[in-house]
Amino acid sequence: xxxxxxxxxxxxxxxxxxxxxxxxxxxxxxxxxxxxxxxxxxxxxxxxxxxxxxxxxxxxxxxxxxxxxxxxxxxxxxxxxxxxxxxxxxxxxxxxxxxxxxxxxxxxxxxxxxxxxxxxxxxxxxxxxxxxxxxxxxxxxxxxxxxxxxxxxxxxxxxxxxxxxxxxxxxxxxxxxxxxxxxxxxxxxxxxxxxxxxxxxxxxxxxxxxxxxxxxxxxxxxxxxxxxxxxxxxxxxxxxxxxxxxxxxxxxxxxxxxxxxxxxxxxxxxxxxxxxxxxxxxxxxxxxxxxxxxxxxxxxxxxxxxxxxxxxxxxx
Numbered sequence: 560x561x562x563x564x565x566x567x568x569x570x571x572x573x574x575x576x577x578x579x580x581x582x583x584x585x586x587x588x589x590x591x592x593x594x595x596x597x598x599x600x601x602x603x604x605x606x607x608x609x610x611x612x613x614x615x616x617x618x619x620x621x622x623x624x625x626x627x628x629x630x631x632x633x634x635x636x637x638x639x640x641x642x643x644x645x646x647x648x649x650x651x652x653x654x655x656x657x658x659x660x661x662x663x664x665x666x667x668x669x670x671x672x673x674x675x676x677x678x679x680x681x682x683x684x685x686x687x688x689x690x691x692x693x694x695x696x697x698x699x700x701x702x703x704x705x706x707x708x709x710x711x712x713x714x715x716x717x718x719x720x721x722x723x724x725x726x727x728x729x730x731x732x733x734x735x736x737x738x739x740x741x742x743x744x745x746x747x748x749x750x751x752x753x754x755x756x757x758x759x760x761x762x763x764x765x766x767x768x769x770x771x772x773x774x775x776x777x778x779x780x781x782x783x784x785x786x787x788x789x790x791x792x793x794x795x796x797x798x799x800x801x802x803x804x805x806x807x808x809x810x811x812x813x814x815x816x817x818x819x820x821x822x823x824x825x826x827x828x829x830x831x832x833x834x835x836x837x838x839x840x841x842x843x844x845x846x847x848x849x850x851x852x853x854x855x856x857x858x859x860x861x862x863x864x865x866x867x868x869x870x871x872x873x874x875x
Contacts, residue, residue, distance in 0.1 A: 560591040560618065560678075560874060562643070563611040565631055567598045567623035575647040575662055575670070579622050582645055582674035586620075589678035593620070598627070608634025608642075616640050617874065618856065620677065624648015625697060629835035632696045632853060636687055641854040641874075643677045645670055650836060652697050656765045657861045676858035681870035684851035685778040688762050688834075690844060695834040696853070698761040701824050701842060702740070703788075705831035707733050709838045731797070739791050740830060745823035746785060751815060756795060757788040758824055760846050764865070780867040781850040785822055787815040822846040 566579060583593045596607045604621065608631040611619040620643040621631045628644060635642055646654035646661040647670070654661055659676070660669045687694045700708070707730050739754030759772065761784045766772035773784035790798070790813055802814065822845070824830075829841040854871070 561616045562591050562593050562618040562620050563616050564593050564595045564620045564622060565604050565607045566595060567627040570623035570627055570648045572649060578662060578670050582670045585671045585674040604630030605634040612638035612640040618643045620645055622647050625650050625652050625835050626837045628653050629695060629837060632687060633694050636694050636852050641682055641856050643856040645673055650768055652765050652768060656763045657857055659858060677856055680856035680858045680874060682872055683855050683857045683866060683870050685853050685855050686762055686781060687849050687852050688760060688783055688846055689849050690834055690839060690846050693834055693839060697763050697835045698759055699834045699846060700759050701832050702755055702757040702830050703737055704757055705833040708833040708836060709831045734797050740826040740828055742824060742826040744787060746817045746819045747821055751787060753789040754791055755787055756790045759786040760822055777867045778865055779851055781848055782818045782820065783848045785817045785819050789813045820848050
């Protein structure tokens with residue numbers, strides 16, 4: 560197996576070089592050839608992943624968080640190189656969706672087990688979302704959560720050590736003054752209008768870490784799950800967040816759920832957008848699904864029901 564390891568040294572709450580060295584040795588014991596590649600600035604992971612694909616690597620293993628994974632996805636879509644993940648970021652939502660153990664200071668050797676599981680992974684073809692000229696793997700957000708992201712990112716390492724707490728504090732600060740915006744949303748050509756606080760376009764089941772929003776989503780069915788949170792202001796915004804945490808969102812008539820292939824969002828005033836947790840400009844925006852455009856490694860232990868199609872096979 561030929562692999563490039565793309566490491567973001569500023570991802571996550573602490574430097575993980577020593578732990579990753581042991582993970583690489585674990586992969587080499589499995590017969591892999593692993594060439595480390597380190598990012599130095601935003602956008603590097605796109606270039607390095609594209610380079611891995613051009614050099615016909617079997618796998619590009621990303622050691623970072625969801626932002627680094629997103630960059631790598633943008634370099635791998637449409638190629639034969641599969642995406643693998645050694646999660647050393649802060650949120651690690653993609654890894655959590657696949658039940659991949661994440662690196663923690665209390666259990667640093669866990670990452671070696673994660674590396675070993677990659678050698679026994681299935682190869683799956685999954686959908687991605689396309690937002691303008693950018694792809695996302697997990698989800699895109701428009702409105703409240705994107706505004707929180709815009710005010711939080713980029714974060715210094717001290718802030719990352721706070722984990723989700725920093726985002727919770729920022730959420731309450733933003734929600735206090737956030738107002739619903741009259742918005743026209745096109746779902747496969749059908750129009751929904753309302754005062755939107757938040758529009759989430761999801762390719763996976765997880766949302767913002769441990770929370771499940773699109774509980775029945777399948778990552779290779781050619782559809783994106785769209786959630787529109789309708790309301791006037793901060794009270795409704797916070798209430799919507801509590802509903803997501805409490806898994807009651809779909810019981811509320813002010814949360815509209817649809818599945819779609821194409822989505823257009825046109826508010827009366829510009830709203831922030833994020834893609835996989837990184838700022839991605841402002842509205843208006845068009846989003847579409849690109850079916851089964853990315854090869855990913857899915858280690859043993861992934862939740863059942865995530866896929867509509869059988870695996871492409873296993874690594875040789």
